[in-house]
Structures are given as structure tokens and as C-alpha cells.
Amino acid sequence: EVQLVDSGGGLVQPGGSLRLSCAASGFTFSSSRMSWVRQAPGKGLEWVASIKEDGSQKYYVDSVKGRFTISRDNTKNSLFLQMNSLTAEDTALYYCARGWMQPGSWGQGTLVTVSS
């Protein structure tokens, strides 16, 4: 069974940093493209970033370019999102998802709250 477990969220002050993790199991992680998608409270879904199987290609939504970095560790079946210079607009539930053209499996989400 495919399982994605998101973690690392929390309360952080504006300008602060946070690193999200996604632990994958039940599929060949090293052969899967992966993505992060977020959802602000009461709002719709917003794609954030994606990464190729080997990490050689990464894509970001404009609003996080230069601040967020997506990465992966295929030896540990893990996906990461390093988030720096956080603002209130980054407050959201962050989901990892398997795939980047048709994300088919999603984690449960981890909540990031940016507030002083």
C-alpha cells in the first residue's frame, strides 16, 4: 500500500525557516517524481514544487522561488521542503504527493503557521 507521511510543520515567526519531510513507503520511491502542494486555511490547492526521480530537475511556483528548496534522499525514501524567509502568506497545510503530471497519492499534510 502506498503511504506518504508528512511531518515537520509548526508555528514559526515571519522570516523564519522550517524543513518539511515526507516519508514514503509501498512503492519504488527512487523511480517516482514527487511534488509538494499546499492549501491555505479555507482556500484551494496550490502546487508548490516538484522534483525528478534523481533530483536533477526541480520546479517551483514563482512565489516560493529563491526561498524554498525541494530535495530528496532516495536511500531513505524521503522527500523534503526547506522553507526560508517565511511570510504569513506561506501559512498552509502542506501535502507531499507522488507524481508531477498526475499526482496520484497524497500525504495527510503538515500544517505550517507563520505568525508572530
Added chain:
Amino acid sequence: DVVMTQSPLSLSVTLGQPASISCRSSQSLVFSDGDTYLNWFQQRPGQSPRRLIYKVSNRDSGVPDRFSGSGSGTDFTLKISRVEAEDVGVYYCMQGTHWPRTFGQGTKVEIK
């Protein structure tokens, strides 16, 4: 960026009646491989999104056959042939052809 426009944004449906959601993209979603990467997701209250349909009309495993997707190019539709209580939630279309990936605003489906 490709803009995905859904309509209606909310839908109140009688149990057992059909429902239809439209999704229009600002550019063609045909990829260089010839496929069209248009997905539909269901998000029930308090749950993570669940993919229902991929590549316009392919239903995911375990998705009831009352859900169907159709369309081409820039114009797509999700249909529920007979709405059931468990279909309550928000439905999103998403394009996976162009960067950045983009979602529609979401359509909230409730029971009348």
C-alpha cells in the same frame, strides 16, 4: 501561467440526481507526447485530496463508475451520474502539462 477556470463554484444536488462540473484551461493541455494531462481530485471535508480521474477520462482504481471525465484541448467536464451522500466535498481540476502546475478554484458539492 495556465489559468484553470471551474464552474460552477458551488453545486447543490438532490441525492440520486446528476451533477456536472466544467473546467476550462487558458491554453491547450495537450502535451508533447500526445496525452492530455488533466486531472480531477475530490477533497472530502477534513481529508487529503484524492485523485478521481487522470488524463481526462481515466478513472482511478476504487473510484465508483458514476464518476466520469471527458473533454479535450481546453474544455473538460467531470460528471457524477447519480450523486450520493459520500460525494459531498470540493472538486478540483488540475493541469499537469505546463509549468507551473495549476488547479481550478474548486467546486463545492453539497446535498440539497
